[in-house]
Amino acid sequence: MRNTFGHLFRLTTFGESHGEAIGGVIDGCPAGIDIDLDFIQGELDRRRPGQSPITTDRKEADKVEILSGVFEGKTTGCPIGFIVKNANQRSADYDNMRGVFRPSHADYTYNYKYGIRDHRGGGRSSARVTISRCVAGAVAKLALRQLGISVTAYTSQVGDIALDNDYRKYDLSTVESNIVRCPDTAKAEAMIRLISEVKAAGDTVGGTITCVIRGCPPGLGEPEFGKLNAALGYAMLGINAVKGVEFGAGFAMAGMHGSEANDVFANENGNITTLTNRSGGIQGGISNGQDIYLRIAFKPVATLLKEQPTVDIEGNDTTLKARGRHDPCVLPRAVPIVEAMAAITILDEYLLNKTVKI
Amino acid sequence: MRNTFGHLFRLTTFGESHGEAIGGVIDGCPAGIDIDLDFIQGELDRRRPGQSPITTDRKEADKVEILSGVFEGKTTGCPIGFIVKNANQRSADYDNMRGVFRPSHADYTYNYKYGIRDHRGGGRSSARVTISRCVAGAVAKLALRQLGISVTAYTSQVGDIALDNDYRKYDLSTVESNIVRCPDTAKAEAMIRLISEVKAAGDTVGGTITCVIRGCPPGLGEPEFGKLNAALGYAMLGINAVKGVEFGAGFAMAGMHGSEANDVFANENGNITTLTNRSGGIQGGISNGQDIYLRIAFKPVATLLKEQPTVDIEGNDTTLKARGRHDPCVLPRAVPIVEAMAAITILDEYLLNKTVKI
Amino acid sequence: MRNTFGHLFRLTTFGESHGEAIGGVIDGCPAGIDIDLDFIQGELDRRRPGQSPITTDRKEADKVEILSGVFEGKTTGCPIGFIVKNANQRSADYDNMRGVFRPSHADYTYNYKYGIRDHRGGGRSSARVTISRCVAGAVAKLALRQLGISVTAYTSQVGDIALDNDYRKYDLSTVESNIVRCPDTAKAEAMIRLISEVKAAGDTVGGTITCVIRGCPPGLGEPEFGKLNAALGYAMLGINAVKGVEFGAGFAMAGMHGSEANDVFANENGNITTLTNRSGGIQGGISNGQDIYLRIAFKPVATLLKEQPTVDIEGNDTTLKARGRHDPCVLPRAVPIVEAMAAITILDEYLLNKTVKI
């Protein structure tokens, strides 16, 4: 039942990799938002397969069709239905996976849970289903833009190559200038080289993405279960292959003393601000007006183009070597997905926060 | 609006540190569960302040009163209301915080969001509100026990003292044998020493907790937004002071290749199992029958018994030194809270999973 | 799981007739509402048993205790927990019902559903559980008062005695001037006489309540499933003994032609209004600024003080005659409950409507 995300700005998704179409419904989008279709398509293009030598070779146009909820270029407050038709599927590539469970994939768990699964292209477990998130994220970004809030993500680690500094040392407007989406040019080159090597070996590699939200007003998030970090964490941990998330100084804070971890308040020209921001812009679960930043860990893609031992549906030992066209590293294409989920979450929280006073 | 947690097994909480009572409502608890009141009180006692020299000196009985939903020792399927009365409050300890914002605390953000706040003892932002989670968690554990599922957490890091091994190397039945709740006796002693030193200095320290869920059947969790790791992550990130969460090999997987990260399937006496478990018992967002394990990062307690610079509600520079009785390190008392949230989540997912077939 | 009502202003309830206490949690109440405790207790007093000769003789103080969420006389935005302790229970009155199913009561269905039930006083199916709704309704009324919205209900039919006119012909400020809560004095006397006769005969009688909402701004409610009449209808049909609900001209519109049923628009001093109001203030599921009015049908109380044939839990034929103190007619005491559910619904819709624009 949880193909819906959000409380007031709500995305419901559907679709499998090799079905007719991927799509969704955006419910609760405020009325009167200017809809820039080119921007929405552009966000999808950032996620598109085949966009560079370090992604899968699969070529898909991934053209979004908006079916409702927009009238004369503006949202009407009614639900926005959309689809992206599937094409360029080679279902036969997956024939050998019908009765075999790919290691560290969703094949076994789906089969156990539902007693049936669409094995073609991973079915519903395919990262292709994140298309819907990018569409809804693009709409959310358009609304956030009217509110002066921006969301930017970038690749901060691939395998053993990690950025040395935090986001404040980089010019985030340069993220799109290289195919790995990393604002450190030297590191970007090393990452691209590593991904190419891994690809050549039929292997894959993991990494981290950092996400920065600027211009977020104080007051978003709620005291108890709906803390802003919990809402954002839930959004990120629902992305395929994510194994961890941390906010502000994150896991490093486990090693600190309070006197080094606390962010001291100061009055900066009449605005209450903090001198440091180890909290990552969230205190007591609520945004404090500083930059919100978080880091998300992705495991390596499970599908390998080399032989792996496994079992089939009857429990017999066998081996499996993927055919088809697969990403050696999801990080570059996951950047817009992280941004999309962050944008959806922040807009949802913004709307929730409008209701705390009459 | 998010003082309710869960979809089918639902906890709604209320209460502030210095109000009349902390309490909650457990809705959707299955009928016919044997309620062991001593066990529930025992779980609260594990969270209780004043339980050892390394927690706050505050003494509170924290006696739970069940007001409904239990008849002749069994749950009836009707909501379970409960309260824990507040006592031993020294509200005057907080008089100096009425108009001043404690660094890295929720004072500023609550005040901004609601335009009003109960400053006494942190009000709703106090960790005291987690009492309700322990009560509901205890009820969930009683239900899970009937299903053969166990949830165990332990302190795996305090400041710079971290366990060297993963959970499989420890006897988790020993966790309660020391006051820091760590299954490595030598490390436990070092942690206790560190906390005592920090306390003496008026400072505080962070750490991590590891949580292990055993006996969880395959099939819990859902493909899209309701992945089991997302549900558990949301639960953990809603606990006060948590700054990060990771599942299985977690952030370390960002540095791996697929060929080292994948968990290969095998047939073990007719059961499909995995030879390794870097996935942490979750694949494609759904439990695979292996142990589920996760690690949670806690920042140091923000309240210091030493002077810190800050601003008051009018934005004037000032300083603040906490009075009152505070924990130098939340980890030992947070162990049962982590278990509670994990137990609630797993039971909720168990119930959800009953509805995927007719 | 549905002991919670509402989307943003949310009431979660607990409690059984003969348990420790009835209570609830109000979550999402806007911050800064002035809380008048006397008003809240006054609303409970209107629902209290033993208030007049035509209600049950049971005497209960029904004193509400607010446990959280209010600070220095104002709501804080944090959840408002409350309890009303049970007293004056005579559980022994119900011993003969332990293994017998009262006709047209919830005994059989609860027993079948849960396999267990608290038979004392009807347990969770007792109308006593509506106490929680009156408390939350009173809080909602206080918020609506600040918005200029009023909710008034009255008894419009008891048995075969029904008011001849619609609400516009009566002075609704007189509703509390008689014990049956009917603004037509002559009819009120006849209703009281009828209830007294029915009570003397050990029988019971049904009736209808009319509810009028004034000052509601246009725009509340939503196009599709969340139509304002659907939200209000859901609220009313959840009240014990309700068998029907109609809005505006209601069932009578089934017999009309469009040309007699339509409400024509007019410009009244710059405000768009309607010349008639058969729609009952709701068009396309959304309030149009006119009075909202609805009528709710209550069946007679099922508990009779005369012998009825029935079966016991093993299916054996038997007879049952209620002991104890019961209402011959719920209508007078149901008036504040109807108002409460209407007030909660309207406030919830008001908050939802704040989020349709940024």
Place this chain on the structure above:
Amino acid sequence: MRNTFGHLFRLTTFGESHGEAIGGVIDGCPAGIDIDLDFIQGELDRRRPGQSPITTDRKEADKVEILSGVFEGKTTGCPIGFIVKNANQRSADYDNMRGVFRPSHADYTYNYKYGIRDHRGGGRSSARVTISRCVAGAVAKLALRQLGISVTAYTSQVGDIALDNDYRKYDLSTVESNIVRCPDTAKAEAMIRLISEVKAAGDTVGGTITCVIRGCPPGLGEPEFGKLNAALGYAMLGINAVKGVEFGAGFAMAGMHGSEANDVFANENGNITTLTNRSGGIQGGISNGQDIYLRIAFKPVATLLKEQPTVDIEGNDTTLKARGRHDPCVLPRAVPIVEAMAAITILDEYLLNKTVKI
């Protein structure tokens, strides 16, 4: 935000009358249900415009396309996305409504609420949006069929022509044998005549639909806010033009004494049954295994082919006469919609009820 209906079996809808397509997502459909596409299309055909001389002359194919969630003829447990493309739109018919508010229509309220509206064909307020409900209802019926539960509705009143008897006197298998969908042949002819006369006069007429659910097991519905009648009532009151709903003996029970209204239990060959069924199969909000029946009141269609006075968007007096092709009476086409909403609700409750025990 309420374009989603249901808790576990959930329908989310989108689409406007003159947009690209109407569609929706069915989430939480159990896995393994046999999908009979002809049956689903057949249900849509029952709702289709132009199906008989007493409906609108508009001709639309209304072909449903299932885009996901079905694999090799069975549901997979993944969301079922579907669309029905719009065609045969004559948007120009609505040009005169762009700035004018049709009486008793949603034009004014939508415009006030959102500040923008798609005026073409009523936009989101068009009854055309109920297409999505019929598709989801058909899927629900297929699941209910596997459970032995049937849902049948019929026209029980048109204008002043009402059936004399309750549903037990009719052979419900004959409902589809006439174009007004009424099981009383003589009354059906009179209804058809009345609708034809009304149509000729450019007017419209209201009516009622009765819905009967057979084979529903005891135990569906919940004690407090989620009473089965509340759930069904919410479903029905969300259908366009519905002004009232009643269960079992309904409003007539307001005039009864308890001794005439109660349904006495009896043991019928080992099954506990009731000798009468004035409760309509629901007691204490929970199904008792008897037939569930309810009656729904529809107001006359608001769109008239005769001139009506009204105001325009600036508040100026004007008149309006609809162009286009409109239904003189929605009852015949609303029968499948009522069935659909009942089927969705019952399946949702069936799934919820699976979770009350472990």
